[in-house]
Amino acid sequence: xLKQLECSRAIAETIARCRPxxxxxxxxxxxxxxxxxxxxxxxxxxxxxxxxxxxxSETSALSVALGASxxxxxxxxxxxxxxxxxxxxxxxxVAGLGLPVVMTLGNRxxxxxxxxxNDHSDAMALKDAGWIQLFARDAxxxxxxxxxxxxxxEELSVPVMVCVDGFVLTHSVEPLDVPSQEAxxxxxxxxxxxxxxDPADPVSIGAMVxxxxxxxxxxxxxxxxxxxxxxxxxxxxxxxxxxxxxxGALLHPYRLDGAETIVVAMGSVTGAAGLAxxxxxxxxxxxxxxxxxxxxxxxxxxxxxxxxNLAPGLGGALASNVRMALRGRAIPVHTVIAGLxxxxxxxxxxxxxxxxxxxxALDDLVFLDLDNAAxxxxxxxxxxxxxxxxxxxxxxxxxxRPR
Amino acid sequence: MSQTVRFYQTATFTVGNRLLDPARRTVQASAxxxxxxxxxxxxxxxxxxxxxxxxxxxxxxxxxxxxxxAVNATGCLEVFTTPSPQTxxxxxxxxxxxxxxxxVATGVAAALRxxxxxxxxxxxGGDGGTTDIGFGCLSGMFERNDDVLYxxxxxxxxxxxGVQRSSATPPAARTATTPVIGPEGxxxxxxxxxxxxxxxxxxxxxxxxATVADLHDLxxxxxxxxxxxxxxxxxxxxxxxxxxxxxxxxxxxxxxLAIECGVFPVFxxxxxxxxxxxxxxxxxxxxxxxxxxxxxxxxxxxxAVDPRVARLQALADDNIRRFGIGGPP
Numbered sequence: 001x002l003k004q005l006e007c008s009r010a011i012a013e014t015i016a017r018c019r020p021x022x023x024x025x026x027x028x029x030x031x032x033x034x035x036x037x038x039x040x041x042x043x044x045x046x047x048x049x050x051x052x053x054x055x056x057s058e059t060s061a062l063s064v065a066l067g068a069s070x071x072x073x074x075x076x077x078x079x080x081x082x083x084x085x086x087x088x089x090x091x092x093x094v095a096g097l098g099l100p101v102v103m104t105l106g107n108r109x110x111x112x113x114x115x116x117x118n119d120h121s122d123a124m125a126l127k128d129a130g131w132i133q134l135f136a137r138d139a140x141x142x143x144x145x146x147x148x149x150x151x152x153x154e155e156l157s158v159p160v161m162v163c164v165d166g167f168v169l170t171h172s173v174e175p176l177d178v179p180s181q182e183a184x185x186x187x188x189x190x191x192x193x194x195x196x197x198d199p200a201d202p203v204s205i206g207a208m209v210x211x212x213x214x215x216x217x218x219x220x221x222x223x224x225x226x227x228x229x230x231x232x233x234x235x236x237x238x239x240x241x242x243x244x245x246x247x248g249a250l251l252h253p254y255r256l257d258g259a260e261t262i263v264v265a266m267g268s269v270t271g272a273a274g275l276a277x278x279x280x281x282x283x284x285x286x287x288x289x290x291x292x293x294x295x296x297x298x299x300x301x302x303x304x305x306x307x308x309n310l311a312p313g314l315g316g317a318l319a320s321n322v323r324m325a326l327r328g329r330a331i332p333v334h335t336v337i338a339g340l341x342x343x344x345x346x347x348x349x350x351x352x353x354x355x356x357x358x359x360x361a362l363d364d365l366v367f368l369d370l371d372n373a374a375x376x377x378x379x380x381x382x383x384x385x386x387x388x389x390x391x392x393x394x395x396x397x398x399x400x401r402p403r
Numbered sequence: 404m405s406q407t408v409r410f411y412q413t414a415t416f417t418v419g420n421r422l423l424d425p426a427r428r429t430v431q432a433s434a435x436x437x438x439x440x441x442x443x444x445x446x447x448x449x450x451x452x453x454x455x456x457x458x459x460x461x462x463x464x465x466x467x468x469x470x471x472x473a474v475n476a477t478g479c480l481e482v483f484t485t486p487s488p489q490t491x492x493x494x495x496x497x498x499x500x501x502x503x504x505x506x507v508a509t510g511v512a513a514a515l516r517x518x519x520x521x522x523x524x525x526x527x528g529g530d531g532g533t534t535d536i537g538f539g540c541l542s543g544m545f546e547r548n549d550d551v552l553y554x555x556x557x558x559x560x561x562x563x564x565g566v567q568r569s570s571a572t573p574p575a576a577r578t579a580t581t582p583v584i585g586p587e588g589x590x591x592x593x594x595x596x597x598x599x600x601x602x603x604x605x606x607x608x609x610x611x612x613a614t615v616a617d618l619h620d621l622x623x624x625x626x627x628x629x630x631x632x633x634x635x636x637x638x639x640x641x642x643x644x645x646x647x648x649x650x651x652x653x654x655x656x657x658x659x660l661a662i663e664c665g666v667f668p669v670f671x672x673x674x675x676x677x678x679x680x681x682x683x684x685x686x687x688x689x690x691x692x693x694x695x696x697x698x699x700x701x702x703x704x705x706x707a708v709d710p711r712v713a714r715l716q717a718l719a720d721d722n723i724r725r726f727g728i729g730g731p732p
Contacts, residue, residue, distance in 0.1 A: 021517040022510060051513040056543030060506035063499060063540065067474065067510025070497050073517055075510070093499050197472045197495035197511060199522055206475075206498030207485035 002175040007139040010176045011104060011164070012037030014143040016047040017184040018102075018150045020076040021191075022068035024053045026061040028083035029116045030166035031106035035078055058087040062094060062103070069099040070205055072196035074150065076101070080166060081108035084122045088129070091159075095130025095221065097206060100153030100160075100191070102146065103131075107267065107308075108166040109341040113392040117342020118166040120267065120308040123285070124317040130221050132160040132228055133286040135266040137252060139169050140176055144247035145283075147179055148235055151188050156231065158224050163285075165268040165308075167342065183242040225287035232284060250289035253296050254279040261357050262297055264322050265306035269338070269345050277354055285318075293325040303333045304357050306345070310337050315365045332360070338368035374398045429618050430462045437464035437493060439473075444491035445483040449651025451641030451658065452480055452556040455615045456527065459554050459639065462622040464494065466629035467523045472497070472511055476504035476528030476537055479563040480556060502536035504528045505544035508551040516550070523629060524550065530557040530571035534598050545605040548633040552625075555598060555636070558643035566646040570596050573666065574718070575711045576698045578646070583701040592714060599672070602636035606675035609635040613669060615642075616658035620681065624671065640667045648697020660692040665719035668726040680726040689716040 005013075012034050015023075023042065025035035042052040051068075055061045058079050065075035079087060084105055094101050109115040110122055123133060132152060136142035142164040149160035164170055195203050209217055229250065236248040252270070256262065259278025263270075270281035280296050282289070297303060303326065307316030314320065319335040326333060336353055339345040349369045356362045377398060378391050430436050439460035446453035463471055475481045475498045484491040485498065499507045508526035515522045526544075528537055533555040544551055560578050561567040567580040574592040577583045581590040602610045609631045613621040621639065628635045642649065642657040649657050661667040664687045670680035690712060693699040702709040723729045 022513045024510070049517050051517045053509065053513055053547070055506065055509075056546070057539055059503055060509070060540050060543050063503035063506035064510035064513065066499055066503075067497065067507035067512075068514040069510075070507075071472070071511045071514035071518075073514035075514075089500055090503060097499070197497055199470050199472065199495055202493060202495040204485055204490035204492045204496045204498075206481075206496075207487035207490060208482060209487045213487070 002177050004173065005176045005178070006033060006171065006173045007142060007164070007176065008033030008170045009037045010139070010143050010178050011146060011170075012041060013178045014146050014184075015076055016041045017179060017181050018076075018147060018188055019047070019074065019190075020050060020102075021073035022051045022053065022065065022075045023047075024055050024061040024064040024075070024077045026055050026058050026077075026079070026083065028058070028080050029106075030108055030118075030170045031078040031080045031104055033170065034104055034106070058083040059090055062087040062090040062101070065101045065103075066090060066094050066097070066099055069094075069101050069193075070097065070197055072191070072193050072198075074154075074191040076103070078104035078106065080106040081110055081116075081122045084126060085110060088126060091126055091129045091131065094159045096217075098157040100150070100157055102149045102153055102160050102162065104146070105161050105163045106166040106170045107163050112390070115341040116166075118168050118308070119340045119342070120163070121310070121340075123161070123163045124309040124311070126161070127286055127317060130158070130225075131286060132158050132225065132284070133163055134160065134248065134283055135163045135285055136165070136169060137268060137270050137281045137283065139172050139174055140245075141247050141283075142169055143176060143178060144239065144243060144245075147184055147187060148232070148239055148248045151235055152228060152231065154191055156224050156227055157194070158228070163267065168268045177243070177245075179243050187239055187242055228284065228287045229289055229291070248283060250282075250284045250292045251296060252281040252283060254281065256280070256296060256299070259299070260301040261304060261354060262300040262302075263304045263306060263354075264293070264297075264318070266318060267308060269306055269308060282318075285321075288321050288324070290325045293322065297326060300331060302331055302357055302360070304336055304354065304362070305333060306336050306338050308339045310340060332362075332364070334362045335365045336368050337366070343369060371399070430465050430622050431458060431618060436461045437469060439464050439494050440484060440491045441493055442491075443489070445486060446479070447643075447645055447651070449644040449654045450479075450483075451615050451643060451654045452529065452558055453483070454654070455556050455621070455639045455641040456480055456554075458615065458618060458621050459527075459625050459637070460494065460525070462625035463523070463525055463552070463629055466626045469494070470522045472515070472522055472524050474499075474504050474508040474511055474524065474526040476526075476532030477501035478529040478532050479558075480527065480529065482563055501532050503540050504532060504537055505551065505553055506540040508553070509544050509547070509549040512550045523552070525552045525554060527554040527556065529561075529563070530555060530559060531561045531569045533557075534570045534596060542601075542605070545602060545607055545634045545636070548607075550632050550634070552628050552635045552637060555638045556641045557638055558641050558646060560643070560646050562643045562646040570594070571598070573715070575702060575709075575715060577701060578698070587711075588701050589698075592711070599636065599638045599670075602638075603672045603675045603677075605634070607636055607672075608633045608674060610638075610672040611636075611670065612638045612640070612667070614640040614658035614662060614667060616655050616662060617669070620669065627671075646698065648700070649695045653695060657692070657695065660687055663687040664689045664692040665723040665728070666692060666715075668722045668728055670726055670728075677726065680728045682728050683723065686729070689719050
């Protein structure tokens with residue numbers, strides 16, 4: 001049933017229907033509304049039995065979830081940006097221990113300069129931590145992905161990060177259908193871990209592993225990720241039957257037939273393309289769907305990757321992965337760095353990019369909407385002084401000056 | 404030919420005292436003890452931490468009827484007990500990271516509670532994992548009053564990584580990062596923190612200190628801690644022959660001297676107030692404690708005793724005054 005809801009509230013209601021037994025919360029914008037709503041749902045008894053724990057840092061938030069999961073409870077938390085990096089060590093640890101924690105990442109830029117708005121820097125910083133990373137293309141999909149996430153995580157013993165664009169999606173208010181309790185219960189059986197901390201059958205979890213077995217342990221982590229490539233589409237189809245709409249996939253193709261230029265992107269940015277070119281919205285970034293993407297791009301003459309992140313010194317994290325899917329094919333893959341720190345990605349800005357791509361006149365690496373004059377002024381300033389220090393304040397002053 | 408027959412001592416200094424009536428015997432003296440850390444682990448000879456952890460966990464196992472889970476911070480105790488695929492743990496045991504044991508234990512306790520289980524939870528770490536890197540998580544666990552007994556095995560430094568300074572390293576001690584170079588070699592004065600006092604500032608229902616020198620006392624404190632629910636803290640001094648540079652057969656003796664000279668006050672606190680501090684039985688000068696330890700050897704290397712010995716004595720005297728544990732003169 002469609003209801004006018006804020007996406008974060010709807011995510012919280014969806015999480016509640018997934019019946020997590022332990023929810024840990026530490027505030028960081030823009031995921032705060034999710035854990036706030038969950039605190040209400042636990043207090044008013046809508047989500048029960050559930051232990052809701054206010055912790056003192058993100059490290060503790062995920063550590064509490066880790067301990068709970070190892071003890072046989074379904075565990076959930078949410079974070080973003082600095083918070084995700086604060087808990088980075090635990091993020092790797094949860095994956096290494098094979099604990100099926102589900103976490104929402106309200107995607108946000110990483111400082112300095114401090115910036116609360118959306119891009120994918122946080123998710124990209126953690127892309128190789130061993131978690132499944134699913135990117136929601138719209139608010140509705142962000143709800144459904146959480147239901148898929150618990151099932152995938154618990155079936156494969158891999159934690160799942162559901163990446164939801166901060167503000168653009170988390171704070172959007174629109175008609176949304178929270179998957180019904182009946183559908184979720186049919187799709188998601190109770191958590192049945194293979195091993196738990198139980199005095200009746202004591203196990204040691206988290207032992208030291210040396211060179212003699214470490215590679216094999218890591219290989220298995222890779223192997224589990226690869227299973228997602230088959231399992232995710234199957235589960236998405238199963239869920240679609242129950243909720244009456246397709247949601248979740250390795251990738252979402254759009255008008256690929258006959259398209260010479262195909263745009264590849266992740267998250268909410270793909271909802272805004274709207275041009276007569278093909279598009280692929282990646283839902284699964286980890287595991288990276290090499291085969292499915294190669295197939296989707298089979299007839300492309302060029303690929304334009306819209307990146308909401310920057311890998312300084314390289315370009316974009318997504319484009320280098322896309323190239324991997326196109327290995328052996330001599331077609332251009334352009335990287336467009338767009339929407340960093342919440343800068344709007346507009347049709348007006350994209351149109352000339354796509355047009356010059358069609359003329360084969362687009363550079364390999366393009367920064368969308370870059371204020372080149374401001375960059376030139378700052379480069380000149382810093383060139384004069386040759387001293388270290390931040391440049392953000394200068395640029396901000398320039399940005400405020402009427403042009 | 405005459406022969407000297409020695410009986411076991413009957414005082415609290417003894418370990419497994421079979422002359423006491425059964426009810427007063429230690430857990431360690433009982434054939435029924437859990438051996439929560441079983442033999443065959445890789446601890447150094449004379450390791451105070453291995454001893455302390457065995458005492459603590461066996462006592463906790465008895466107190467809980469074996470219904471116990473342990474969470475471990477990274478450190479010596481974790482490394483020497485679990486060289487995969489072997490494990491020395493006879494109870495369910497979880498190791499995650501260096502700095503998050505208290506938070507992981509919170510999660511374990513929450514999961515047990517939500518599943519309606521009565522299983523108790525112990526978290527344990529060394530002084531590095533407790534007073535330094537795990538401090539934030541620990542304070543959070545304390546302030547929320549989560550149902551966890553946190554045990555710090557304090558050997559006054561990062562021994563697992565090769566004896567570096569922690570915030571529990573005493574002044575003047577030589578470590579790999581407080582080398583004896585210059586006139587004031589070793590760790591500096593005016594630094595460090597007391598985790599038991601900080602724990603008390605959280606108004607925990609139970610805080611205690613103990614050493615491996617007094618088994619009855621240590622076991623009694625663990626047993627008492629397990630009768631209480633909420634966040635509890637136990638700080639156990641565990642000498643480290645490797646880091647302290649004392650002979651491996653003097654670990655117990657070093658613990659006892661730490662008590663007797665006043666550097667390590669032994670007490671119990673309830674709801675943030677000291678309830679009972681153990682009076683020193685046989686007061687010793689600080690020198691008796693410092694001299695056997697190579698980490699303090701530079702204080703006695705010159706013709707005259709280093710004036711810092713007197714400063715360390717003053718710190719010990721201050722402890723004795725604060726806790727009112729001065730023995731007969």
